[in-house]
Amino acid sequence: MSNNPLIQTMDLKKNYITEALETPALRGVSTELHAGEFTAVAGPSGSGKSTLLHLLGGLDRPTGGDILLEGRPMSKLSKDELAKLRLTNLGFVFQAYNLIPVLTVLENTAFVLELQGVVRRERIKRAKKVLAELGIDQYADQYPNRISGGQQQRVAVARAVVAEPSIVLADEPTANLDTAMSLDLIDLMKRLNREKGSTFFFSTHDSRLLDRVNRLITLVDGKVEQDESRDAS
Amino acid sequence: MMKAVLRHLLRNRRRSILTLLAVLIPVYFLVFMFGFTNGVVSDLFTTATRIDTGHFQVRHVEKRGMGSARPLLQDADVWAAAVHEMEGVEWTTTRLDLPALASSGDRSQTVYVQGVIPEEVAPISNIENLILDGRYIRSDDHGAVIGQELSQLLSISVGSDLVLLGAHPETGVGVLKIPVVGIYDAPLSEMGKGLIQVPLETARQLARSPRAATAIVARVEGVTGVGDLGKIEAITAQLAGQLPESLEVVDWRELAPQVKSYMSILGPALTSVGVVFFGLGSLVVLNTLYLAVKERTRELGLIISLGASRGRVIRMFLMEAGVLAVLGSVWGALVGAGLILGIEALGGVPIPGEYGAFARAIGMSTELHLAIRWPQLLLAAATMSLVAILAAWLPAYQASKLEPVEAMRYVE
Structure with a gap:
């Protein structure tokens, strides 16, 4: 693990403003994530887990503070630069799988590579390889609605890692899965972390998954309450 | 994508x-x-262009004081031959139109006499096919075809004599007595009342001008509709450059302004x-x-x-x-x-x-x-x-x- 942080947040704040109300979601989060880590962020509902992931992923702008990705401040990036950053440096796994319904499993997996402009033959080759590594290559030609939720989430993981991003951000990836599938998915992510060195940062409120992580950040009311290293199983 | x-x-x-x-x-x-x-x-x-005007006409330029008469174009046959020889011209004929008074006994009617070459005029006139009684005119006789309405107005029939009093501003008054050889069924009553066709030579006698015409009427080769107007324009432009100042080319746009x-x-x-x-x-x-x-x-x-x-x-x-x-x-x-x-x-x-x-x-x-x-x-x-x-x-x-x-x- 390198000493230079992959991502560094500095007094990160986010307020959601509605017509009559300003609701703080993050109240100054300062932390670092290093390459190769397998980190979870936990906390009760409304603690700011999803907000933190959105900000780290460049999907939203902070109200205060900044994020440095490999030393570059994200606050200075334009919308298009942020889109390019998401495309090349970040991988996403969402709670609701969010696969594109009109694309097959193989095409969904290769989609990010297509956005990157990788030629068709190469992206198909890489997508097939990742699907095989994740054990879902037999579904390559199926559409998302023809496979189970667990399999869809595996495809989402395949899509997130296929372009080999600096970090994979996953927002409650197991929220829609049963216990067996949840453990299965986390084990899969853990294997990718171990074997390929992929960095994962995911949010969860499922305590059964936390013994798999190397590091656990606990958020309460938009602040880091605890940041502990763990011996993962 | x-x-x-x-x-x-x-x-x-x-x-x-x-x-x-x-x-x-x-x-x-x-x-x-x-x-x-x-x-x-x-x-x-x-x-x-089929019932009257042709695709274009060569005429003498307008003159003042002509009333409803058109100025006479002299040596018309020479010009008709020249137009006919032009590449792209499919058909020509010579026509002499003049206003006249048609009389029989004590009855009279103002008419428009159209002098045509009967053997040539079919492409712009259908009167030959509308004959109800008698026959169509021929170049070798002095006869007239008149509309059914005119025959009733003047109480005449095929074989009756018709007196035509032509008055052209350039040549004065001419009078002819010719037989009615045919009566036609006009599609419009105004036409039946007012249009008489006679051979070109008869009209020339009436106008007292043996080599004259009022128009050389022409059709252009390969024109089947408005999509072929370019062909007409090409020939009229070429012809306009060759005519003396006293003559003009008038195309269908002026001849049929309603279209x-x-x-x-x-x-x-x-x-x-x-x-x-x-x-x-x-x-x-x-x-x-x-x-x-x-x-x-x-x-x-x-x-x-x-x-x-x-x-x-x-x-x-x-x-x-x-x-x-x-x-x-x-x-x-x-x-x-x-x-x-x-x-x-x-x-x-x-x-x-x-x-x-x-x-x-x-x-x-x-x-x-x-x-x-x-x-x-x-x-x-x-x-x-x-x-x-x-x-x-x-x-x-x-x-x-x-x-x-x-x-x-x-x-x-």
Whole structure:
């Protein structure tokens, strides 16, 4: 693990403003994530887990503070630069799988590579390889609605890692899965972390998954309450 | 990306079909309208040039104080031969028209005497086919054919003598007594009352000018409708450069100004109809693509969050609109063209009532023939495609402006 942080947040704040109300979601989060880590962020509902992931992923702008990705401040990036950053440096796994319904499993997996402009033959080759590594290559030609939720989430993981991003951000990836599938998915992510060195940062409120992580950040009311290293199983 | 675009369109069949129809109907309607008006204009043009004017005439330039008479063109046969020799000229004839007073006994009627070469005049006159009694005139006799109405006014019949008093401002008064050799059934009562045809030589005697004419009438080779007007223009331009100042070339536009007027209002009228239909079509495209953006907020948020650029999102929507616009336009054009070809295969649209009877009387087709002009078809299809794609740009642009996190919240 390198000493230079992959991502560094500095007094990160986010307020959601509605017509009559300003609701703080993050109240100054300062932390670092290093390459190769397998980190979870936990906390009760409304603690700011999803907000933190959105900000780290460049999907939203902070109200205060900044994020440095490999030393570059994200606050200075334009919308298009942020889109390019998401495309090349970040991988996403969402709670609701969010696969594109009109694309097959193989095409969904290769989609990010297509956005990157990788030629068709190469992206198909890489997508097939990742699907095989994740054990879902037999579904390559199926559409998302023809496979189970667990399999869809595996495809989402395949899509997130296929372009080999600096970090994979996953927002409650197991929220829609049963216990067996949840453990299965986390084990899969853990294997990718171990074997390929992929960095994962995911949010969860499922305590059964936390013994798999190397590091656990606990958020309460938009602040880091605890940041502990763990011996993962 | 095209594969995904096509799958999206197939997945939302109802919306795609609605958009397709919104594009198809205006194109189909316009193509059919074009075909219909082409037919009307062509028939008007053919009628005008067939029953009277020819495609162009060579005349003496206008003179003052001529009243209803036309100035005389001397050495007409020489000029007629010169025009006839021109490349591209299909047919010519010489005509001498002058106002006269027709009398029999104590009854008189003002008429217009048309001196024609009977053996040549068929391409611009149908009177020979309208003879009710007697026969048509011949070059080797001095006879007249008159309308049924005139025969009743003057109480004369075939074989009766008719006294013609011609008064031309250039040559003075001429008087002739000639027999009526035939009576024709005029399609219009004014024509039957006022138009007498006599051989050219008879008219020349009446005008007291043995080598004169008032017009050399010509038709141009290969002109079958308004699509061939360029051929007429080419020959009239060439001829105008060769004539002395005293002569002029007058083409069908001046000879049949009603056709020219109709054609001049047709363009703006069709454009207005097109604007309305294209406008309605584009509104439906706009609406359905707005719905598509709304329905796919989840997917768009995902695509944007995965790193798709704004340009990519815009392209995606424009491609969807483009596929529907091009398919709809092509189908619309094919349906319109197919309908026209189908109607033509069945013999055209019958002209109803007195218009049909008039067409029959003057020797014209009693059916309206619709005509396809391929540039119009391409123009209608291309314009609608362009309008539909432009209409899609706004929702596509709005989709590209979606904030990924808002779109993702919409999902969740």
